[in-house]
Amino acid sequence: MIATSVAYDLVFVIHLAAALVTIAVFVALHVAGSTLARGADHATLAKRFPPRRNWAARAIHLVALSGIYMAATGGKDVSFSRPWVGVGLLCYLLVAGHLEARTLPFERRIASLVAAGETPREMGKRFVASVDVALALIAVALIAMVTQF
Numbered sequence: 001m002i003a004t005s006v007a008y009d010l011v012f013v014i015h016l017a018a019a020l021v022t023i024a025v026f027v028a029l030h031v032a033g034s035t036l037a038r039g040a041d042h043a044t045l046a047k048r049f050p051p052r053r054n055w056a057a058r059a060i061h062l063v064a065l066s067g068i069y070m071a072a073t074g075g076k077d078v079s080f081s082r083p084w085v086g087v088g089l090l091c092y093l094l095v096a097g098h099l100e101a102r103t104l105p106f107e108r109r110i111a112s113l114v115a116a117g118e119t120p121r122e123m124g125k126r127f128v129a130s131v132d133v134a135l136a137l138i139a140v141a142l143i144a145m146v147t148q149f
Contacts, residue, residue, distance in 0.1 A: 015066035037124025091141035
C-alpha cells in the first residue's frame with residue numbers, strides 16, 4: 001500500500017515514527033522503574049520521575065489514529081477486515097486502557113513521593129511489571145503488523 005498517495009505515505013511515516021517513540025518511551029519507563037527498584041539515589045530518581053504529566057507516553061494514541069486512517073483509506077490489503085488490523089486495534093485498546101488507568105497514575109504517585117523526598121523502592125518492581133504488560137501488548141501488535149496475517 002506504500003506509494004499510492006502522498007497523504008497515505010505521510011501518515012504511514014507518522015505511524016512508524018509514533019510507534020518508535022512509543023517503544024522508546026516504554027523502554028525508558030522500564031529503565032526508570034528498574035532504577036527505582038535497585039534503590040538509586042534521590043537525584044537520579046528525581047530525573048527519572050519528574051513531577052509532571054508524561055505526555056510522551058501518549059504517543060501511542062497517534063499510532064492508533066494513524067493506523068485507523070490507513071485502514072479506512074487504504075486498499076483491501078490494509079482494511080478493517082484483515083485480522084492483523086483487528087489485533088492491532090485490540091492491542092491499542094488494551095495498552096491505552098492499561099496506560100491511562102494503571103501505569104501513568106502509578107508513575108505520578110511515584111513522582112509525587114520522590115518530590116516529597118521519599119524513595120519508594122518497594123514500588124519499583126510493581127511499576128516495572130505494569131510497564132512490561134504494556135510492552136508485551138505492544139510486542140504482540142508489532143508482530144501482527146509485521147506478519148500481516
